[in-house]
Amino acid sequence: MNFMKYRIVYFAISAVVIGAGIFGLIKWGLNFGVDFKGGASLEYKFEKEISTENLKGKIEEGGIEVTAIQEISGGAYLIKLQTISQDERQKVKSILEETSGGAVEELRFENVGPSIGPELIKKTFYALAIAAGGILLWVTLQFKSFKFGVSAILAMLHDSLVLIGGFALLGHFFGAEIDFLFVTAALTILSFSVHDTIVVYDRIRESQKRLGGSMYGLANKAVTETMVRSLNNSFTIIFMLVALVLLGGTTIKWFAIALLIGTVSGTYSSPFVAVPLLVIWDHLRGK
Amino acid sequence: MRLSSPVTKIILIFILAAFAGLISLPKNLKIFGKDFTRPDLNLKIGKISIARNFDLVLGLDLAGGSHLVFEADVSKIPAEKRQNAISGVRDVIERRVNLFGVGEPNVQTASFEGKDRIIVELPGIKDPKDAIELIGKTAQLSFAEVAQEGEEQVLTPTDLTGADLTSADVTFDQTTGKPVVAIEFTDDGGKKFAELTGKNVGKPLPILLDNSLVSAPVVQEQITGGSAVISGDFSVEEAKTLAIQLNAGALPVPISLIEERTVGATLGAESVAKSVRAGLVGLVMVLAFMVAAYGGLGLVAAVGLIIFGVLTLALYKILPVTLTLPGIAGFLLSVGMAVDSNILIFERFKEERGKRPLADALEVSFGRAWDSIRDANIATLLTAFVLANPFDWQFLHTSGPVRGFAITLALGIGISLFTGIVVSRNLLRVFVREKKQ
16 A cells, blocks of 8 residues: 555644644643642541532632542542641641541542652653663664664654653543653553564564665555554554543543553554654665 | 564463463452462572562552651751751661561652652551650660759759660669669679769759659669669550650750641542452443453453453562552553553454454554554653652652652553553464454
8 A cells, every 4th residue: 555655644644633632731841740730639538428619718728729620430539739747747637537428538638848850850851861862773773874863753743742742632631640640651552653663663664675676665555564563553552542531540541641642552563653764764864 | 483473472471471470460369259368479599599478568548557757957057967967866866666576667869959858657546646756856864963052053964874785674663663664784884883973972863855854863872783773654555655765865956747647447448449349340330341342352452451460460569569559540540551562452343453464464553553653652652750769869759658659650651661562462372363264
């Protein structure tokens, strides 16, 4: 099949998706969680039904600023506050017990000081640099060609942008947060992205050795040959992730969604971004 | 039967899988109303004894517990002595936590860009308030003398401090019934104390903790026995905390809590139950998909995938891997990825089948697919390496959950290479040959 003929269409699709993400990123920014921003995130289960408005008022009467309160599942509520002291923590708990008039169980308590965030950003940057650099080196060495490496890295950048832009939108509309686990997902996506790309490149390399010919033809052949494998493999990963999103509980829901976005984008970007880039590179060099 | 024949290999693989299956099973199992208990491993070969119970080790987010990060203030310590001070802090905290009675606590240090941190993990602690109080206090005990300067009374600290103690215990005052802390001095400390009490008969001898007054008993007579009693206005809990702090020693530098993450056991158990359910549903979907897409070949992949799951679980228990919630996600993800090598081979097999005899086509497919499988997985292993940070590089993340994810993902990939190549390959060799005959 002549996949490469429609490369402009693929780039246009990517541009629309990434464009929407960048729009969200500029307009609303990212919704950083306590890991980055500092603050407290508390999860309580109440025996009796409560009103979030009432609860918010009561806590603020106690002199503690409330960022958000939301119900997450039957009887369990997530309360976000500024970083609090141990005394304030006890105070919040007694306010909750008093307000709800029943037993209150602390499910989860996170309290992060403001100094942690900047460190996390730096460490994330180092991790990204090492992982991306290592992958570039590996692909370049493996295919003995810089253009393969650069195209793979550009596809990787594409997937990262889709993920980050996607989370700007999800953060604004559904309250998805950028936390520790998001960083983990983003790094994992790097390898997913390049995983499929390597499989297609491998095919191109193999045909190049045996048959030779133009990159355009080789690319079409390789994409055609690997399409079913690429889709089938992504399906199995998507099955596991969708099960995790729907059934896995709130703590890792957004983590699984981040991985899901990355998997879909990674599957798309290998034949429709990484390979067309290779074709265009070759075309430009040929002139 | 030759050892290298596929049939022999298959038998060996199934024996391995059966052992792994045994290890993977929960410790107590009810089958048809009968209880089965998996025996613990208790091997003794010569001088080496191996004892293992093969229970899954759950991280704080699944078992419940508290993760605390303290920052040490080393600003008043000369740079060359900081390293010592920090390891001193760690040792003191470790002693305090052990005396507090937490099961399997973990205390480690981390330093990044001049900031020194002490990470304390306390499994099973639901309300860490007391633990934080216990760990965070410097607990520098000192005895002071009172001097009269004009109208004012001035406290002058002596050289008798908490370092001169051998032990501290909670007892109860026989007249008031209130909890007090009984302390024993070292020989040297006892002499200092005798000298001090001898000098101050009839005067108060204030006892200070971190420069604030705990009590100021009036000395009745010289005390030479080498022991004393601190009788502040304590609750039993406070007396216990003080006794632990005195026994464990004072912190060389002050520390403050900068991060706390506590997960209740209820939420942890709920997370485990939900992930297991999600995993089973996902697994069934993957198995069904493989059979639907590849028929008989898919069945081989399904057997391979089940062996993969059993081997992986067994390995978690043998190593052992501390399983966290992201770790479970990593495992589930690797289940989805594990069939990739099978899919690569099957797709190759479809192409090659038309060109040459079946058995040859199979071998060629394995050979050709292997390059892709290896190259593609090395990239993922590289990322997993950065995330797992096995050498504790301080410029990378050292967070437990992230590591848990990376370790299970990396193990999953490793084992999937084994099951994808060795297990499926030999199963297929037998399968294809049978078909041919």
